[in-house]
Amino acid sequence: MGGPHDPLLQTLTGELPFVILASALLALPLSFFLLWLYRRAVRRSMRSRSGVIVPVVPPARASSPPPHNIELSFDGSSLSSPLPTQSVIRQIERGPWQAAAVYAAAGAGYALVMAIGWLAATHDAFKPLKFLWLFWSYVWPAVLTANLVAGSTRRGKACVLLAYFAVLAVLGAVVLMTSPKLTLGQLIFGFWLVINGPSTVLLFTFLLRGIRAVGPMVITFVVVGVLGAEVAVDVARRSNRILRLAADVAVHLRLSGTAMFWVLLMMGFAIFGLVGWPLLRWVRWRYEHKRISDQSLACDSICFLFGIFQSIYVAFEGWWWIFTGLAGFVVYKCIANAGFFWLARGRKASAPKLLLLRVFSLGRRSERLFSALGKHWLRAGSIRMIAGPDLATSTVEPHEFLDFVSGKLARRFIDGPATLDLRLRELDTRPDWDGRFRVTDFFCYADTWKMVLARLIGESDAVLMDLRGFTHRNAGCSYEIEELLSVAPLERVVIVVDRTTDMAFLEQVVKTGWSTLRTNSPNRERESRRLRLLRFAGSSSQDLKQLLQRLCLAVEGADKLENDKGQPQADRGALSAGA
Numbered sequence: 001m002g003g004p005h006d007p008l009l010q011t012l013t014g015e016l017p018f019v020i021l022a023s024a025l026l027a028l029p030l031s032f033f034l035l036w037l038y039r040r041a042v043r044r045s046m047r048s049r050s051g052v053i054v055p056v057v058p059p060a061r062a063s064s065p066p067p068h069n070i071e072l073s074f075d076g077s078s079l080s081s082p083l084p085t086q087s088v089i090r091q092i093e094r095g096p097w098q099a100a101a102v103y104a105a106a107g108a109g110y111a112l113v114m115a116i117g118w119l120a121a122t123h124d125a126f127k128p129l130k131f132l133w134l135f136w137s138y139v140w141p142a143v144l145t146a147n148l149v150a151g152s153t154r155r156g157k158a159c160v161l162l163a164y165f166a167v168l169a170v171l172g173a174v175v176l177m178t179s180p181k182l183t184l185g186q187l188i189f190g191f192w193l194v195i196n197g198p199s200t201v202l203l204f205t206f207l208l209r210g211i212r213a214v215g216p217m218v219i220t221f222v223v224v225g226v227l228g229a230e231v232a233v234d235v236a237r238r239s240n241r242i243l244r245l246a247a248d249v250a251v252h253l254r255l256s257g258t259a260m261f262w263v264l265l266m267m268g269f270a271i272f273g274l275v276g277w278p279l280l281r282w283v284r285w286r287y288e289h290k291r292i293s294d295q296s297l298a299c300d301s302i303c304f305l306f307g308i309f310q311s312i313y314v315a316f317e318g319w320w321w322i323f324t325g326l327a328g329f330v331v332y333k334c335i336a337n338a339g340f341f342w343l344a345r346g347r348k349a350s351a352p353k354l355l356l357l358r359v360f361s362l363g364r365r366s367e368r369l370f371s372a373l374g375k376h377w378l379r380a381g382s383i384r385m386i387a388g389p390d391l392a393t394s395t396v397e398p399h400e401f402l403d404f405v406s407g408k409l410a411r412r413f414i415d416g417p418a419t420l421d422l423r424l425r426e427l428d429t430r431p432d433w434d435g436r437f438r439v440t441d442f443f444c445y446a447d448t449w450k451m452v453l454a455r456l457i458g459e460s461d462a463v464l465m466d467l468r469g470f471t472h473r474n475a476g477c478s479y480e481i482e483e484l485l486s487v488a489p490l491e492r493v494v495i496v497v498d499r500t501t502d503m504a505f506l507e508q509v510v511k512t513g514w515s516t517l518r519t520n521s522p523n524r525e526r527e528s529r530r531l532r533l534l535r536f537a538g539s540s541s542q543d544l545k546q547l548l549q550r551l552c553l554a555v556e557g558a559d560k561l562e563n564d565k566g567q568p569q570a571d572r573g574a575l576s577a578g579a
Contacts, residue, residue: 020308021198023226024205027219031211034218038396038404042443043389045413049447070490070514071530072507088352088380088552093545095379096150099434102339103149103299107142109335110303110328114138114310117324121317129178133171133187140164140196141306144203145299152372153541168192199309203302213294213396216301217283221276228272229265280402287398293432294397296336303332340434351429351437352381352555355456357480358466360388365468367394369496369536372544373464377551378437382429384456386449387441395439413443414452424455453480457487462554464547468498468536472505481506482513486521490529494550496536 115134119126143164151157172187211218286292292300307325314321354377358366371394377383385395403409414420423442431437444452457463463484470477484493497503510531517524534550536543 019226019230020223021202023219023223024202026226027215027222028205030222031215031218034405035211035214038401039389041404041409042387045410046388046444047446049445069529070510072510072533073530074533074535088555089549091380092376092548092552095435096152096375098343099379099436100146100150102336102343103145104142105339106332106336107139107145107303110141110307110332111135111138113328113331114324117314117321117327121314121321121324129171129175133175136168136171137192137195138310141302144200145302148298148302149295150375152375152544156541195310195313199306203305212298213394214401216297217280217398217401220283221273221280224276224279225269225273228268230268231272232264232268284399284402290428290430290432293434293436293438295436296432296434300333304329343435351431352461353429353459354381354383354551355460355463356383356385356466357463359469359474359477366466369466370394374439376544376548378439379435381461382437383439384460385439385441386452386456387443395441400441413445414448415445416448417451420452420455424459450479453483454487457484461492462551463488463493464496464551465493466496467501467506468496469500470497470506471502478509481509482516485510485513485523486518489522490531492554493531494554495531495533496547497533498536
């Protein structure tokens with residue numbers, strides 16, 4: 001067992017936590033800054049032109065309006081009869097919790113290893129109640145992972161946390177009753193907060209909603225760089241020859257001792273940064289080959305981070321116990337891989353493709369809807385969208401972010417029909433290894449987005465258009481509505497509105513678009529003339545459930561909903577938009 005002055009023990013229990021904490025403090029503002037630059041670059045490119053002549057073929061408009069009027073109808077909140085979409089609905093609603101159950105089982109395996117490691121390192125006698133307390137304390141990372149994977153509403157997340165702390169309180173009370181020498185402060189402040197507090201605080205520095213997409217990558221690179229800076233200073237401190245060389249350089253360059261110290265730090269950071277960049281490229285390769293997903297990268301980061309910090313405390317009993325966290329992480333990965341392999345049995349080869357259109361100025365409301373929708377819908381099908389500044393930082397993928405950092409973001413933008421054809425051919429519609437489908441961003445210039453929109457509408461199984469906040473200032477959305485009416489069958493379209501939607505202007509836009517349908521529009525002669533609108537406050541699980549049900553019906557065909565005699569008619573507030 002290493003003594004208190006053992007250099008290796010001091011490194012593992014002192015310098016390693018310092019490196020991680022310093023890295024987090026640097027990674028947080030760096031992530032926000034890089035994503036700000038990324039959003040600005042996307043916005044600037046979207047407003048520019050492609051520089052390529054994009055052929056525009058005027059659509060053939062009919063000389064007369066359709067023979068029927070279009071009806072804007074607010075859907076009711078219930079589905080009373082069995083529908084073919086029930087299997088899809090179950091997958092969408094249960095899929096996130098099934099994934100959370102897999103991660104919970106993996107987290108339990110990790111906690112089991114850590115609890116056994118604690119007892120073995122401290123030579124503490126095995127007592128069932130105390131072991132359960134240790135185990136449940138180490139399960140905490142799995143609770144955070146479950147909320148990340150399946151928590152789509154604040155109420156749902158709060159219920160998960162409440163259940164965990166309720167069990168923790170019961171176990172703590174029983175342990176205190178059976179162990180008079182223990183105190184509440186020792187259990188909570190002396191153990192639980194010690195092993196979980198620092199990691200939890202640190203976790204939110206790179207899993208905040210605003211930087212979650214790139215946080216794990218940024219902190220990985222910064223940890224390697226800070227480690228290099230620490231090594232550079234440590235090597236210089238231990239070598240008289242290097243110290244003399246550094247002093248000579250400082251004298252020659254007329255640098256102070258403090259300035260030379262910072263030069264050593266930056267040199268170490270830069271040298272180790274050369275190692276960190278290939279590490280990020282390796283992450284990119286694994287992502288492109290579906291060995292990891294954006295969600296699994298975040299979940300693995302949670303377990304690995306807790307493994308590092310929680311193993312530091314047992315390392316005081318001997319440096320070799322630092323590998324306890326690594327052993328727990330390996331067990332976690334094995335269980336997770338086995339669990340998702342089991343869930344993949346019987347998975348359908350085809351999956352619905354959802355096109356998401358929205359008002360770019362929604363900001364946080366758009367992010368919250370996308371987050372909740374992504375957790376559920378991506379368990380059954382993919383999402384396609386035209387990239388915009390509102391969700392640029394929420395949907396950025398590892399390879400897109402690395403292209404931006406390396407100055408190659410322009411190659412992601414579509415500059416003509418040939419590039420669009422290539423992007424569509426390259427689309428991989430298979431799910432990731434964890435059963436989750438992906439979001440595909442189509443980066444468009446100011447003169448190519450209309451061409452991309454028409455293709456995406458025609459090749460999507462359902463279209464969700466978020467018109468919350470829609471007013472006369474949203475000219476792009478007005479064009480999208482008219483394009484939807486001409487290209488997509490009405491039963492494939494779901495439109496979300498709320499009190500901020502200018503309903504009078506929306507009705508006017510729909511009326512104009514309906515009166516100028518193209519000659520080949522699938523809606524000219526169809527019996528279904530109902531454009532479904534859904535009021536969505538986004539504050540409850542019922543709102544989300546209703547939205548998911550409507551999207552499933554949009555995939556299957558809305559005519560089943562119209563023939564459902566059991567649906568309450570009182571929930572329908574129809575507006576007539578005459579031709």
